[in-house]
Amino acid sequence: MAVLYRDTDLTLSAEGVSKSFDGFKAINDLNFYLGDGELRTVIGPNGAGKSTFMDLITGRTTPDVGSLTFHQPDGHDVDLCKLREYQINRLGIARKFQTPSVYTQHTVRDNILLSLNRDRGVLRALFYSETQQDRDEIDEVLEIIRLGDRRDELAGSLSHGQKQWLEIGMLLAQKPRVLLVDEPAAGMSDEETERTGELLLSLEGKHSVVVVEHDMEFVRQIARKVTVLHQGHVLKEGSFDEVAGDPTVKEVYLGRQKHTDAA
Ligand SMILES: Nc1ncnc2c1ncn2[C@@H]1O[C@H](COP(=O)(O)OP(=O)(O)OP(=O)(O)O)[C@@H](O)[C@H]1O
Numbered sequence: 001m002a003v004l005y006r007d008t009d010l011t012l013s014a015e016g017v018s019k020s021f022d023g024f025k026a027i028n029d030l031n032f033y034l035g036d037g038e039l040r041t042v043i044g045p046n047g048a049g050k051s052t053f054m055d056l057i058t059g060r061t062t063p064d065v066g067s068l069t070f071h072q073p074d075g076h077d078v079d080l081c082k083l084r085e086y087q088i089n090r091l092g093i094a095r096k097f098q099t100p101s102v103y104t105q106h107t108v109r110d111n112i113l114l115s116l117n118r119d120r121g122v123l124r125a126l127f128y129s130e131t132q133q134d135r136d137e138i139d140e141v142l143e144i145i146r147l148g149d150r151r152d153e154l155a156g157s158l159s160h161g162q163k164q165w166l167e168i169g170m171l172l173a174q175k176p177r178v179l180l181v182d183e184p185a186a187g188m189s190d191e192e193t194e195r196t197g198e199l200l201l202s203l204e205g206k207h208s209v210v211v212v213e214h215d216m217e218f219v220r221q222i223a224r225k226v227t228v229l230h231q232g233h234v235l236k237e238g239s240f241d242e243v244a245g246d247p248t249v250k251e252v253y254l255g256r257q258k259h260t261d262a263a
Contacts, residue, residue: 009036010071011178011208012057017066018232019052026052027063028232034178037205041219042212043243044229045253050212053229054180057210058095059085070178094176098183100163104156108147108166111155112138115170137173144202145169146195161192165199178208185218197221216244216254228253 012034019027027049034040044050055061056068059080068080070091080088089095103111116134142148145165150158155166164184171179181200185193193215200222203209213219219226223240228249236246243249 011036013069015067017063019063034208039204039209039224041226048229049232059088092177094171095180100167102155102166109151112141112173115173141169141173161188181211
């Protein structure tokens with residue numbers, strides 16, 4: 001049986017969080033706890049509130065009520081509701097949106113270099129002379145995302161899947177404690193999807209990772225603890241088998257998903 005994370009060593013807590021848009025509760029009394037180094041998958045039907053929840057964690061939007069707390073390794077807690085989006089990002093919460101965003105006119109390697117040097121600005125970073133530490137860090141990231149053999153090629157020449165891995169690498173270069181990844185496997189071939197799963201699994205223990213995903217085969221591959229959101233609330237949490245075998249989850253999500261897939 002898969003080992004689920006222990007309740008100690010939390011990275012992120014959301015408690016009693018609600019968010020309404022024009023009176024509609026997109027997030028409704030949500031409680032969510034993310035462990036240090038945990039790989040969590042979040043699933044749920046369209047409109048369940050997955051994106052809104054990611055928006056709340058990253059400070060794109062703020063909750064109407066409830067708390068969002070980022071627990072620091074030194075024991076102190078940061079109230080994310082009081083911070084702006086860029087401040088949350090600087091604290092180490094990074095987000096990867098569905099569409100890849102890389103510097104297509106720069107090499108794969110320079111994309112990583114630019115991300116290492118994000119505080120210097122693009123031009124200064126390009127004329128910056130690298131240290132051995134930079135080179136080591138770039139090599140480390142290239143190895144994780146398995147693009148070492150493409151390092152000197154333009155990012156624009158990469159396949160869709162490779163661009164997604166590069167963007168994950170660019171975020172890893174910033175050494176985030178929390179990485180939020182939105183449907184990483186969308187539009188990928190089966191082989192790319194499997195490699196994406198391997199990449200995300202390799203981050204376990206080093207970063208806390210939240211993957212929002214619809215593709216249940218992919219969820220099965222990467223699943224540790226799975227959270228099912230429904231109507232802005234946690235409907236079920238557990239291992240893949242516990243969640244996939246739950247009658248209510250089947251009714252509100254998996255059954256409906258088959259319809260959507262068949263359509
Ligand atoms: N800025 C907004 N203004 C108004 N309504 C919004 C806004 N953002 C989200 N919503 C509504 O909140 C609900 C939750 O949306 P959200 O995008 O978070 O769901 P989701 O689970 O990410 O869905 P999907 O799987 O389709 O991406 C939806 O009904 C959506 O229309």
